[in-house]
Amino acid sequence: MGKKNKKKIQSFQQANSASMRSHDFTVFELAFLKADVMKRHGKVDNQISPASTTGAVITTKTPDAVNKQFSPPPKQPFPASAPLKERTISSPPIITKKDMDIARPQTTKVLPHIPKPATPTLRKSPLMKLRLKPLQHESFNLDATTLQHEANNDDKLIKPKKDLDVDGRSQVYERDPKNEIDIVLGFDFGTSSSKIVIRDSGRQTAYAIPFGSLACSGNSYLIPTKIFISDDGTLSLSPAQHSFGNLKIHLMDSPEKIIFSAQNTSVTINAAELAAAYMALVIRRARYWFLKQMKLIYKDTHIYWHVNLGIPSRNYDDQKIRQTFQSIAMAAWRISRIDSIINIEEVKKYLKEVANHPASKEEILNSNADEDLWLHPDYVTTHPEVIMEVVGYAHSPLRINGLHMLVDVGATTLDTATFLIRSDLGEDVFTLLATKVERYGTMELHKHRVQALKNSMQECLSHIINIDPTLPLPDTTHYEHQVAKNDLSQNDSIFFKECRSNIGELIRHTKEARDPNSAAWAAGLPVFICGGGARHPIYKDLIESLGSKIAESLTNFNEFSIKAIPKPQKLEAPELPHNEYDRLAVAYGLSFTSDEIGKVIPESKVSDIHREKKVNRFEERYVSKDMC
Template sequence: MKSWKEQLRDAKRALFGVTSKVTVRQDGKPDVPEAPAHDRRDDALHSKPAPSGGRASGGASNRSGVGTASMMRGRVDGEKPVGPSHAGSSSENRPTPSNRTAPTPVFRPRIDAGRSLVMPDWSDAGRSLQHPDYQGGRAAPMVVRIGVDFGTAFTKVAIRAGVDLVPVDWSAVTGDESPTGRYVTPGFVCRTSNGEYCWRRLADSDIRGNLKLPVIEMAGSDECPTATLAYLALVIRYARAFLYRHPEVGRKLVARSLRWELNFGCPTEPHERPEVVELFRRIARIAWRLAGVDDLRESNIAAAWRNDEADVGLETEPGVVPEFVAQIAGYLVSPQVSEGLHALIDIGAATLDVATFNVVLPNNQDSSPRVPIFFSAVRLLGTHYLYHNRHSKLDLDFAWDDAAPVEPADGFAKRYGRRPNEVDTIDSEFVNKVAKCIANVIDGTRTNTRGVTEQRTRLGEYPKGSVWREGLPIFVTGGGSGCELYRRAIEAGQLDLLRRIGSSSRFRFIEMDPLGAKFPQFGTEIGGRLTVAIGLTEDAENIARVVPHRDIEPITRTVKERVDHTELYGDR
């Protein structure tokens, strides 16, 4: 006898051909049902096509830099909308399809530990661009630069005030005081019934998540990303207030006039599209202005979007920096930096980002390093989807905490009363997808014919053959970088390289401490999560000059003509 869920699923299949799903836009309005599963991309957010006409990874190419529209919106796929308690969800009144039939959903951060976001009273000080106790003075102004790592899953912020570096602690907002959780805040905001956006739990509020990916899809339009602007305004307001309250740095600000700068991170491939960069810059500028207003209502946010005032209290236009460049900012000025080909694997809660690029150090003509980008791929293979894969295949309730470290397979099996080899088998499928993405990008870089002219080649902008013999320098970053499963996938990628090239090929892992020896209390794990935010506190103009993929032309090979000996020596 089938259960009622199975019977309902069979009925839906008979009626629609697939399991019925509801798409929810960022504005909370329902969308039309999506296409059947065989017409959708399963797990590829985006992968850049190889210059020679192939692909850097197995996913379909999309020059918009994102996946399909249904992937970018907050789709509900067999699970409740994500929030501390799933408030404001109408899906709770609908039967939920079996986990086994639920496809990979669009990301929404899961915080199932009972936490909620609360804006502390003292954060109101962050509305001002000067310290609350500032009385003016003759001291020279201080440049304060905020780096916002606006992630798909969580946001991290660091502030550089003069010579001081301040990672922002979010425990007053999230209630999470764990060593790794206190420096991240999840990407959602509450909307009340009267259109106000805030961080507080209200009975009549609903939760808006999936705040980053949809705005990339908006590039080129004038659509107002209301929830994203409100969220970032709250992030900026809190960060400024946190700096004012800092026990050591805050007292230095009382006698100094502050000159603010703001840098935002942007995904690598979308950063190559000027309309995406301009959209991120506009969002940063308007969110900075909204951080100082009293009322974050939809009407006020829409008005700010339409007006888009240039003078918002920043010294310069907000910087929009590729996230991977911000991640290696410390490396580019360190003694261990070297020219040539590098790779980066960024393991986030939502996405796995893989990129290959060259480092070209400054010479007489350049004041900052150049970073030509060769290949990049973005897949929905972050730690959230590792958990989703486990829970779906084992038919478990979708409940976990994306802010917590990934639980090893044996611990996960013990928690849910399953056999360890059962979880290992499920994880192996996931490892293979991750390894394939890494291997395709690395091998695509090795075999492609795209480079630059011979002159630029001498400057190090083409991946030289020696790197495959001496070891490919590789960075492994992100909140999931310490997860053993991803390390297995990276090892599998290295084995694939060995098989293709020979026994001398290997990865040469670069270990970095982005906080440096001045901040030993944070440790490498916390520093690893804050790498991008810390890199964004550098001057955007001085981090590196990115050479987009589209500007790297195919190599021109010079063929020497045979010269008749009589032309050289004449008639004898």
């Protein structure tokens, strides 16, 4: 830019600033003034008059002339009421981008429509009636199901918080579903660990549910049967202030038994409530995993959920226990539909509502109870664990009809049963002949050994203490404690003798009164050895050797034919260790619908078979002359 042009701009800016000292003109006023000045001098922007064509050009004028030419006239304020149309404008007003931004009305961004969930979810759990400590600080762990927190001593209600990695949804479709399907959740509620298998009856495919960081060591499909309670009443599968195991044992002994009492309050928790809370937490996590993994498959499908729960075969005849398990499973499903953290009061509430819920009344048969966050009682059933363990075998090519025996070695109990497998018009029929459930599991053996060790130590300590004060002090070897190995051996011998007697009595009763004419006695009784304890050599050897000993005392008995339960081809369990399918056998059998399982006849419905005893009398062997 030349020096002359710079001087022009400076002069123009000085003139404008001098004029605006007395009045601050707006952008529109300046535009109108400029138009009037241009009109008065007979000029338009970017145009030159005819008179100037023969004379000097504008650029030859002096700076004073230029300043005089573009200086605005004296200030003439516009009447406030004068309409704009009375002014003649030769050039439109110049409006800057800044002025346009100021004049532009503010607008809000339109967000895309987010569809509502397909099924209703409970975002806030009912307020607890118990006044507990509030949450002050929360640290979230993605592998945990609850919050770890610090609390103060203020007496306030806990507000339920949204769980981070699970929720209570039961469907995945986002619009009206086009299809329907029955899906069964098989829950194997074990004494030491639980397992869940979810099966699509339409696709004939089952999925073992892994539990990640919550799983038992060495097998991701097993979750400890243990629940934790925080001081604020929060229930969790992750470690907290209070932990409770033996949930199934407590439930079998007495559902109303008080297991936990909150400090400084009158709140108590019984065995049934702990079992329902545990089942709810496990069901919610399993269902969430399944829906997340299978979202694309079921995005246009409404799922009709079923829950099958296993119970000990001995209790299958007990209607009260079956009803208790069913009610707990129904309440557990309802509690599992809660999105937020589960607390004690909610468990109590829904257990009480089970009996009063409309779906449980026979006159209202609403099968689509999932819409109401509950399942219909027809969709929640109990089945004997022993029979469920062989459902996979019954559906396999290895199946043999007739008499079988199964021994399940668990952590606490030793379950033994004899049963028949047959078909009736295409339907599988399982007949329970004899069942026994005794506490001879692996942990019971451990307890017996520990007790034997205590007894031996007590005896040794008594020997160390009682010394003759008149004799010299014994040397240090006198104080060394040595547990006699024969004490532990003797303990094991007594323990396993009782085990053999328990199994032997069941076999003898079956052969003499339940099914004496079975061909399996002579061919070799098919026996399944299952459960976590079955991997212990001492249990396996005991059962296998028992067949030989029984054959020595029973006629027409040809030992045992040990069989393995085959892993089904349509069970998806990629992380399952080799040769450990039997740990999932009960859950897999429970994942079938009741129609697919078939008919189960309880032990009480089967009459004994009494063989005619041969009468060995002299009169029958005597041949008289009259008979000749």
